[in-house]
Amino acid sequence: AKASGGRARVEVYDEALGPDEVDQLQLETELRHAIDSGELRLFYQPIVSLADSSLLGYEALIRWQHPTRGLLAPGAFLSAAEDNRLTSRLGAWVLHQACGDAAGWDHHLRVHVNISARHLAEPGFGDLVSDALERSGLPADRLELEITESTALFAAESTLRAVSEVTERGVTLALDDFGTGYSAITALHRLPIHTVKIDRSFVADVVTEPATAALVQGLLHLGQGMGLQVIAEGIEDKAQADWLREHGCAMAQGYAFGRPAPLSRGSRGHRVLGVPSH
Numbered sequence: 119a120k121a122s123g124g125r126a127r128v129e130v131y132d133e134a135l136g137p138d139e140v141d142q143l144q145l146e147t148e149l150r151h152a153i154d155s156g157e158l159r160l161f162y163q164p165i166v167s168l169a170d171s172s173l174l175g176y177e178a179l180i181r182w183q184h185p186t187r188g189l190l191a192p193g194a195f196l197s198a199a200e201d202n203r204l205t206s207r208l209g210a211w212v213l214h215q216a217c218g219d220a221a222g223w224d225h226h227l228r229v230h231v232n233i234s235a236r237h238l239a240e241p242g243f244g245d246l247v248s249d250a251l252e253r254s255g256l257p258a259d260r261l262e263l264e265i266t267e268s269t270a271l272f273a274a275e276s277t278l279r280a281v282s283e284v285t286e287r288g289v290t291l292a293l294d295d296f297g298t299g300y301s302a303i304t305a306l307h308r309l310p311i312h313t314v315k316i317d318r319s320f321v322a323d324v325v326t327e328p329a330t331a332a333l334v335q336g337l338l339h340l341g342q343g344m345g346l347q348v349i350a351e352g353i354e355d356k357a358q359a360d361w362l363r364e365h366g367c368a369m370a371q372g373y374a375f376g377r378p379a380p381l382s383r384g385s386r387g388h389r390v391l392g393v394p395s396h
């Protein structure tokens with residue numbers, strides 16, 4: 119009975135899942151394996167001061183060096199990390215890796231780590247952050263966690279608890295993709311946000327579309343009025359950088375300043391290559 123039950127289950131799956139879903143399931147299985155077999159990588163993208171292009175820190179961006187599919191960006195596989203255990207394992211790997219890497223950088227450089235909504239709401243998230251800081255020796259004030267507006271919108275009790283646990287330690291929070299969610303104002307009101315990152319969809323049109331320019335000015339105003347740090351994401355050219363600098367944006371990230379790149383191991387510990395002097 120056991121064997122036929124197992125077979126029946128397999129048949130149901132075969133009928134129920136289209137090619138895309140099978141692909142997602144397969145990816146999920148492979149992703150579990152990828153964490154243990156060392157196929158995940160962190161790339162780092164510089165965050166700079168718009169005043170003088172000086173380096174302030176890096177954002178960690180996950181990549182998967184897949185054995186047959188090649189180097190995968192998060193858009194290709196993060197959605198396969200559907201269940202909570204996998205989300206947590208992946209998030210833990212990223213946090214430990216990023217804190218370990220950053221501990222070897224110059225002491226003024228900060229590291230930004232993207233956190234998924236589901237992981238933040240998991241019990242034990244605060245302990246994970248403490249553990250990653252302790253093991254790496256990275257001072258808490260050099261770690262910034264990036265959350266999206268949707269995370270904040272659905273801020274559960276457990277999320278709020280985790281947020282106060284980590285911010286009490288000195289870790290700071292950035293609101294990512296600022297302006298794209300429905301809850302920007304609520305999020306800023308409810309959570310101890312330190313930085314807002316203006317989404318690159320706005321930056322892309324800021325020079326050419328007056329309406330977008332007005333919107334970005336509004337976001338800058340709001341951020342500054344609340345005493346927040348503001349980072350413009352996705353700056354690709356000088357005109358965008360100039361516009362944002364002239365309108366009072368202090369910090370930036372984008373291909374114009376450096377693409378996400380892997381760390382290279384130098385003789386004096388970890389070093390990041392590929393930061394243009396601009």
Ligand code: C2E
Binds near residue numbers: 264372374
């Ligand atoms: P994000 O946190 O908003 O990261 C910025 C994304 O914009 C990155 O894409 C980056 O490569 C890209 N980008 C940066 N500058 C430019 C530019 O000038 N032009 C253009 N066109 N793109 C630019 P990426 O690496 O594919 O990551 C996509 C998203 O995946 C991230 O968006 C973040 O939400 C998520 N993500 C990345 N790494 C992690 C991670 O370790 N954990 C979690 N939970 N999510 C991650």
Ligand code: MG
Binds near residue numbers: 232
């Ligand atoms: Mg981010």
Ligand code: MG
Binds near residue numbers: 294295315317318351
């Ligand atoms: Mg973003």
Ligand code: MG
Binds near residue numbers: 295
């Ligand atoms: Mg984004």
